[in-house]
Amino acid sequence: xxxxxxxxxxxxxxxxxxxxxxxxxxxxxxxxxxxxxxxxxxxxxxxxxxxxxxxxxxxxxxxxxxxxxxxxxxxxxxxxxxxxxxxxxxxxxxxxxxxxxxxxxxxxxxxxxxxxxxxxxxxxxxxxxxxxxxxxxxxxxxxxxxxxxxxxxxxxxxxxxxxxxxxxxxxxxxxxxxxxxxxxxxxxxxxxxxxxxxxxxxxxxxxxxxxxxxxxxxxxxxxxxxxxxxxxxxxxxxxxxxxxxxxxxxxxxxxxxxxxxxxxxxxxx
Numbered sequence: 001x002x003x004x005x006x007x008x009x010x011x012x013x014x015x016x017x018x019x020x021x022x023x024x025x026x027x028x029x030x031x032x033x034x035x036x037x038x039x040x041x042x043x044x045x046x047x048x049x050x051x052x053x054x055x056x057x058x059x060x061x062x063x064x065x066x067x068x069x070x071x072x073x074x075x076x077x078x079x080x081x082x083x084x085x086x087x088x089x090x091x092x093x094x095x096x097x098x099x100x101x102x103x104x105x106x107x108x109x110x111x112x113x114x115x116x117x118x119x120x121x122x123x124x125x126x127x128x129x130x131x132x133x134x135x136x137x138x139x140x141x142x143x144x145x146x147x148x149x150x151x152x153x154x155x156x157x158x159x160x161x162x163x164x165x166x167x168x169x170x171x172x173x174x175x176x177x178x179x180x181x182x183x184x185x186x187x188x189x190x191x192x193x194x195x196x197x198x199x200x201x202x203x204x205x206x207x208x209x210x211x212x213x214x215x216x217x218x219x220x221x222x223x224x225x226x227x228x229x230x231x232x233x234x235x236x237x238x239x240x241x242x243x244x245x246x247x248x249x250x251x252x253x254x255x256x257x258x259x260x261x262x263x264x265x266x267x268x269x
Contacts, residue, residue: 013109013165013214015139016062017237020105021164024062048085053096053268054260055089057082063107063115063139077104079111083118090122097267098122100130100147101256106138106160109214116221119146127267131259132156137237141248145222151253158243161222162235163215165207171198 014021048055059082060075067076089098100119122128123146130136130144133153137160144150152158174181174196181196192203199207219233232238232246243249253259 013163013211014107015109015112015142015162015214015218016106016164017135017137017160018164020062020137021166047081048089048095048098050089050092050095052264053094054099054263055085055092055095055097056099056101056256056260057085057089059100059102059104059140059143061104063104063112063143065108065111076107079107079115083111083115086115086118086122090118090125095126097127097129097263099256099259099263100128100144102130102132102136102140102144103134104137104140105135106140108139109163112139112142113217113221116143116146119143120225123148127263129259129263131253131256132158133256135237138162142218142221145225145248147225149250150226150248151251151259152240152243152249153254154240154252156240157237158240158248159232159246160235160237161215161218161228161233163211163218164235165211167193167199167207168195169198170196 016024048057050056058077060077062071062076063079064071064076065079067078086098086100089095119128127149128147129149129151130147131151132140132144133156135157136144136150136152137157141159141161171181179196181194183191183194183197185191188200189203189206191197192199192207219230222228222233226247228247232248237243238246238248240249240252244252253262
């Protein structure tokens with residue numbers, strides 16, 4: 001069973017902009033009482049829209065693997081469903097090219113490398129493009145970077161190549177409330193981050209090591225497809241024009257329709 005959205009927010013590394021993580025955390029905290037009964041428990045996700053040989057696959061909202069009902073309330077998108085759509089488009093003989101329509105601040109690490117690998121595999125079989133008119137950040141950029149060609153609208157935000165793992169230390173608040181938390185666990189890292197406790201130095205080092213490892217994988221994936229300097233991979237996101245200058249993009253385009261026109265002219269005419 002996948003972790004719930006509140007658990008993911010509190011205990012798992014994220015490939016997402018800090019602003020989006022904070023906003024999502026606030027939304028979840030304010031809506032927990034209505035979310036558990038929402039939805040039918042089935043993961044939702046996009047299917048490719050195929051029009052005259054071009055498969056357009058939307059990647060919108062926070063990216064999660066098999067989002068739970070709470071996450072779906074906030075417009076989360078299922079990375080497994082997107083991966084399935086990419087694989088189907090790659091194997092469909094009627095599809096001559098693929099376009100990822102991206103507007104996402106990123107999401108959970110779970111499912112992101114696998115989706116990125118599916119995009120890379122599809123690009124080895126037919127032309128794959130990515131376009132964003134809004135955000136292509138963090139996990140969304142990891143995925144988009146594996147396309148052959150990346151476009152963004154001038155006002156879009158692109159990049160945020162970094163990893164985020166917030167851990168809230170509420171031990172003082174618990175103590176002021178007269179609550180003492182004792183953790184019985186086997187293994188010195190097993191109880192890391194339990195509410196009401198503080199991290200040990202060893203636990204901090206272990207968590208940081210995991211974050212650095214994921215960041216390294218992220219950067220390696222980007223470097224395998226694009227020439228981006230280390231200085232542009234420190235977690236910051238850029239306006240599209242600056243992203244182009246840093247090598248994060250292939251070019252600019254005002255609209256998705258403009259990108260579709262270019263694809264049709266180059267590959268489908």
